[in-house]
Amino acid sequence: MSSSKTTSPVAAPIRRALATRKKVAGSRTDIGWQHGTDVLGNGKKVKCKYCSKIVTGIFRFKRHLAGNRDDAGPCASVPDDVKYLFMKIVAEADELAMKKTIDGH
Numbered sequence: 001m002s003s004s005k006t007t008s009p010v011a012a013p014i015r016r017a018l019a020t021r022k023k024v025a026g027s028r029t030d031i032g033w034q035h036g037t038d039v040l041g042n043g044k045k046v047k048c049k050y051c052s053k054i055v056t057g058i059f060r061f062k063r064h065l066a067g068n069r070d071d072a073g074p075c076a077s078v079p080d081d082v083k084y085l086f087m088k089i090v091a092e093a094d095e096l097a098m099k100k101t102i103d104g105h
């Protein structure tokens with residue numbers, strides 16, 4: 001009976017943390033939900049409060065409000081203050097994604 005350490009003691013807590021994060025991502029606490037309605041009740045389709053357009057995914061919906069030329073298209077009826085707010089949120093998210101890529105390099 002030899003105790004060979006093949007499994008890292010760090011692996012289990014990390015896996016648990018990832019599982020918890022996944023649960024949090026599914027909750028509707030995102031700021032985007034303040035400007036749209038959950039159409040299907042599962043957070044996958046968002047109906048815009050301003051132009052009634054249905055956008056797939058909360059992230060894409062945020063881009064819609066920010067006026068990005070995504071496949072959803074920019075929102076025509078969003079108030080300027082909301083538009084600027086989401087422009088900032090989308091820019092920050094993009095920056096964070098870029099930083100993550102650099103870190104992983």
Ligand SMILES: [Zn+2]
Nearest residue numbers: 048050051075
């Ligand atoms: Zn809209």
